[in-house]
Amino acid sequence: MVISCDKSDSFLRIGTKGLLKKIIHEGISWQTPIPGDQVEVHYSVSLEDGGYFDSSRDKETPFTFKLGQKEVIEGWDEGIASMRKGERAIFKIPPQLAYGEIGSPPLIPPNSTLIFDVELVSWYPIRDISGNGGIIKKITREGQGWATPNNADEVLVKYVAKDESGNIISKSDQGLEFSLTNGHLCPAMSKAVKTMRKGEKAELYVKVSYGLSHCRNEISTMDEVKLSTSNLIICIELVSWKSVVDVMGDNIILKKIMKTGEGFDRPNEGSLTKVIYIGKLEDGTIIDKKGSDEVPYEYICAEEQIHEGLDRAIMTMRKGEEASVKITSESISHGSKAGEWISIAPLLFEVKLIDFIKEKPFWKVDFQERMKACEKNKLDGNILFKAGKFQLASRKYEKECNLYHKLIYLEASKIVEYKHSFNDEEKIQANYLQSSCYLNNAACKLKMGEYPEASRLCSKVLELDSFNVKALFRRSEAYMRTSDLEKAEEDIKRALALDPNNKDLKIKQRELKDKQKKYVQHEAQIFSTMISRVS
Incomplete structure (x- = not known):
């Protein structure tokens, strides 16, 4: 909306079609109504060159209409949208925003400019909750704060539900608590409550499609039959709610x-x-x-x-x-x-x-304390592994690895800030701990069938220590499980070259040869079947 000042007569210019406004009493809030809201106004109207010919004040009843729905002249829709609650203003409405070239005989001649003295008594926000006109909500009392309930929260509401004839279908004056996941009475209740703030009151106008289908047992069979062709009017208050996570x-x-x-x-x-x-x-x-x-x-x-x-x-x-x-x-x-x-x-x-x-922040403890924390996670993981709780054990080893990475990061920072780094003994201790962490976690991953992850962890160990027999052994097992037999054979050969007398490696080598033999036989069978089909 365009608002500018006409300095010649202290009127504000609203929009681009010649509507003028002069405020004679400021409103009491910062909010203004929007199209669709229900507004109540008092007004008096006269022709620009004549006396008053209509006034709601004489009738002692405010005039009510929905803003922006073409229920009134265009000048009203445009002008009242700029007002705040309690505001009073004079509007000068040109013919093109009033009754135009035809006028409204006998009171309003053609091409008449109208002068309105308007007070915005109140307005009620009206929202289309469903987006298709199925649930219309009119706010009759604003709520507190800004928060609204989430989908799974439990709400406490007071309500009265009526049919179109005004018959009470269901109510709860003392307050009813229900989960928004399960709903109550009808789908409209849950949908509307999720848009409300604490203490808010509203009127819901509910079409049949959002009414009967989810009614609870407190409604009698007779009422259900009656409701099947009836829209609902629900007056509801959101008393409070409990957050559900x-x-x-x-x-x-x-x-x-x-x-x-x-x-x-x-x-x-x-x-x-x-x-x-x-x-x-x-x-x-x-x-x-x-x-x-x-x-x-x-x-x-x-x-x-x-x-x-x-x-x-x-x-x-x-x-x-x-x-x-x-x-x-x-x-x-x-x-x-x-x-x-x-x-x-x-x-x-x-x-x-x-x-x-919480555990003491890692950066606040010295090297040996950090190493003890890592070692504790390793021992806890070992206990869980022996008990067959591989997933929990894996978490412990992963936590140990995370602590180790923090350890490396902090020591690297010290190199820059304090010209300090690991001494030789600390390096050996830290590298051993990291290798042990990866190896133990790889054992967990093998037990859980996560073979690619197991081989990745073993590869990390071999980056630190290319002669680590355990890492080669476990990686070969992971490769065998994924039928990557050539890589498995390469790892076993490397491991046996480092430890020729290792019984476990020799058993694994025999297992690999059996698997390779079965694989060759399987390939030969497939080839033979293909040839027979061709011939």
Whole structure:
């Protein structure tokens, strides 16, 4: 909208068709209505060269219309769109934005310029929620803040639903709580609530297609028959909502925040964490309980000390946060202490994060402390590997590798800043640790069937130590699993040249020869079949 100042008579020029506006009383907000909004105005109107001939003030009832829908003259649609609530202004509307060459006899002659004294009493935003006119929302009271509920959140609403004849179909004066995922009453409820702010009130005008199909059992069969051909009018208030977080992004672990925590920090792997929690079955049976206000339960995150799904949820929480966690799948892996839950789903946890201490930042510890941290992850990984928990073991080795890379980065920085680098003993220690990390992780990957990743890790070891027999052995095994027999043979030959008496290598060499022999026979059979078909 173009607004300029006409200095000759203190009018503002609006648009490009000659509409003039002079404000005589400022509005009380910064917002202005937009096309589709329902506005209420008081007005008086006169001809430019005559007296008043119409006024809503005389009738003591504001005039109501929808802005931008051509329900009024074009000058009104254009001018009132520039007003704020409570504003009063004089509009000079030229004929082309009023009644034009024809006029509106007998009161308005042809080519008349009209003078309107307009006050914007109020306006209600009207939005097409569905985008096709199926759900129209009129905001009757603005909400607080800017946030709106997300798809999985649980909301508390008050509402009254009526049919077109004004008959009450369903209502909840005391407030009703439901999940936006499941919905309530009809699809329009969930769609509309996701656009509302806390405390907002609205009227929904709902077409049949968004009404009956999802009605709940609280509506009688008779009502359903009546509603099948009826649109709905729903007066709704969003009282509050509880945020629900999809922890893994697959709807398996859902965390409902009951009380917001403080700050922005959250526990991570290795954090010493203090919690209180109760684990239940769906029927309310308590199956686990840890900690109290006096003595919280302490554990290390990602160390398989509690149910894995609960552990992951806790790592999304902030200090002081209270939450309800629902785990709906049996596919979540469990530690030995939670083994009895493997066949039980869903599980419900009520948990409070009392406090947590993250691991000391890597750059704040000296070399030997860093090496001890790496070594600890390696030993933890070894224990998990022996227990057959290859995926968890692999995570430990990967964490060890990450710590090692931080170690290298920090020492490289010291070379620049402090002219300091590893001494010979530190270099040997660090290289051994890195090689061990890659080799152990490669063993995990072989167990899990991730053969290309296993060969990649072994290659990293050989970049550090080209004479590493274990790396050649494990890489040959990975190559054999992917039928890359030539590369497997090359690695075994290199390894035997370094360690001719290694029994495991000789067994692997015999296994390779058997596989090569079977492969040759298989190729010969295929060739023979092809020849017979040709002849």
